[in-house]
Amino acid sequence: MMTTARDKKDYAKDPMPRVEITESHWSDEQKAEFLRRRRARNFLLLAALGGFCLIIYVIAMVKLHEYGQMW
Amino acid sequence: MSIRATEMLRDTISAPHLGAEPRDWLALLKPRVVSLVVFTGATGLVIAPGRINPLLAAIAIFCIALGAGAAGAINMWYDRDIDAIMRRTTSRPIPAGKIEAGGALGFGIVLAVISVVLLAMATNLCAAAVLAFSIFYYAVIYTIWLKRRTPQNIVIGGAAGAFPAVIGWAAVTGHIGLLPVVLFLIVFFWTPPHFWSLSLYASTDYEKASVPMLPVVKGARHTRWNVFVYTLILFPLALSPWFLGLAGRIYGATACVLGAAFLYFAWAVLRDEQDAKGVSLSKDQPARAAFKFSILYLFLLFAAIAVDRLV
Numbered sequence: 211m212m213t214t215a216r217d218k219k220d221y222a223k224d225p226m227p228r229v230e231i232t233e234s235h236w237s238d239e240q241k242a243e244f245l246r247r248r249r250a251r252n253f254l255l256l257a258a259l260g261g262f263c264l265i266i267y268v269i270a271m272v273k274l275h276e277y278g279q280m281w
Numbered sequence: 282m283s284i285r286a287t288e289m290l291r292d293t294i295s296a297p298h299l300g301a302e303p304r305d306w307l308a309l310l311k312p313r314v315v316s317l318v319v320f321t322g323a324t325g326l327v328i329a330p331g332r333i334n335p336l337l338a339a340i341a342i343f344c345i346a347l348g349a350g351a352a353g354a355i356n357m358w359y360d361r362d363i364d365a366i367m368r369r370t371t372s373r374p375i376p377a378g379k380i381e382a383g384g385a386l387g388f389g390i391v392l393a394v395i396s397v398v399l400l401a402m403a404t405n406l407c408a409a410a411v412l413a414f415s416i417f418y419y420a421v422i423y424t425i426w427l428k429r430r431t432p433q434n435i436v437i438g439g440a441a442g443a444f445p446a447v448i449g450w451a452a453v454t455g456h457i458g459l460l461p462v463v464l465f466l467i468v469f470f471w472t473p474p475h476f477w478s479l480s481l482y483a484s485t486d487y488e489k490a491s492v493p494m495l496p497v498v499k500g501a502r503h504t505r506w507n508v509f510v511y512t513l514i515l516f517p518l519a520l521s522p523w524f525l526g527l528a529g530r531i532y533g534a535t536a537c538v539l540g541a542a543f544l545y546f547a548w549a550v551l552r553d554e555q556d557a558k559g560v561s562l563s564k565d566q567p568a569r570a571a572f573k574f575s576i577l578y579l580f581l582l583f584a585a586i587a588v589d590r591l592v
Contacts, residue, residue, distance in 0.1 A: 247300045254303045262395065265340055269403045272334050280402075 310350030325449020354389030415444035439472030482565035502559030535585035
């Protein structure tokens with residue numbers, strides 16, 4: 211799209227218009243990429259929390275088995 | 282706003298707003314540094330007298346890696362301004378716009394707390410306390426306090442990388458003995474020649490970012506002498522576990538050969554062809570070789586002491 215002289219003049223008055231950029235401005239590819247990355251992050255967080263619980267469980271089991279107490 | 286302006290703005294903001302990928306978060310943990318830390322920490326565990334359940338040992342190594350990664354993330358958060366200037370670090374997640382600075386800091390702090398708490402639960406308070414102190418040392422004493430203030434930053438800050446062997450030892454024994462202290466000193470004196478070799482050929486980057494690395498402040502010639510002197514000190518220090526009866530002949534022979542080789546590389550750095558200002562005429566080839574060899578040196582030295590104990 212060609213930029214007219216009027217566009218240039220308006221843009222000079224307000225070089226960075228305060229327009230909220232939301233997902234509605236994204237292309238379909240960008241939306242799909244955003245959803246893919248969010249899903250990956252969520253799965254990773256779930257795995258990290260699961261791993262954290264598993265580690266605490268393993269520590270508790272080993273310590274209780276070997277020493278009869280946690281601390 | 283015109284469609285063109287909207288398109289331009291969309292292109293500009295799209296990368297950060299799409300969010301980071303898991304590999305970007307992983308990059309925050311400085312995986313290469315962590316791999317060496319894990320190795321020295323595991324060596325501390327192996328050579329310590331006493332017994333530890335293999336599962337708890339694995340968790341202890343995981344905690345050391347997590348703690349080192351956490352310190353790396355906090356380092357990247359604080360250094361984001363200079364990382365954006367230096368060519369070597371512009372692709373890091375924060376300057377590349379993949380992860381927001383606050384997110385990186387939060388990530389680092391959460392991981393630091395988790396690593397210390399888990400290590401305390403899995404092993405003992407002594408190991409957890411040393412881990413906590415090492416994270417504090419790297420993130421606060423080195424990164425925030427020393428790095429931008431003194432050309433001796435890497436000498437004092439080098440202690441941060443020397444803690445893992447002590448943590449590994451403490452995880453098994455619950456206290457700190459003479460051998461882990463000697464290993465601490467070896468890594469402490471190994472760090473300056475290792476890092477100054479790198480900074481010799483990356484000095485323009487540090488100069489651009491106004492980081493007072495030794496080559497920037499005192500010049501390349503002075504740095505070359507320091508690389509050689511520290512390597513010279515390292516030679517008998519690396520042999521000391523053998524002299525003190527803390528390690529056997531396998532370690533003694535390995536330390537002797539590796540020390541001689543490291544001295545050869547440091548001598549080559551010192552004798553590199555230079556102009557009147559001490560700037561290398563060979564594109565710092567000897568410094569590049571010394572940097573690469575220094576990594577191999579530490580790896581083989583710690584492998585030797587572990588093998589010596591196991592055989």
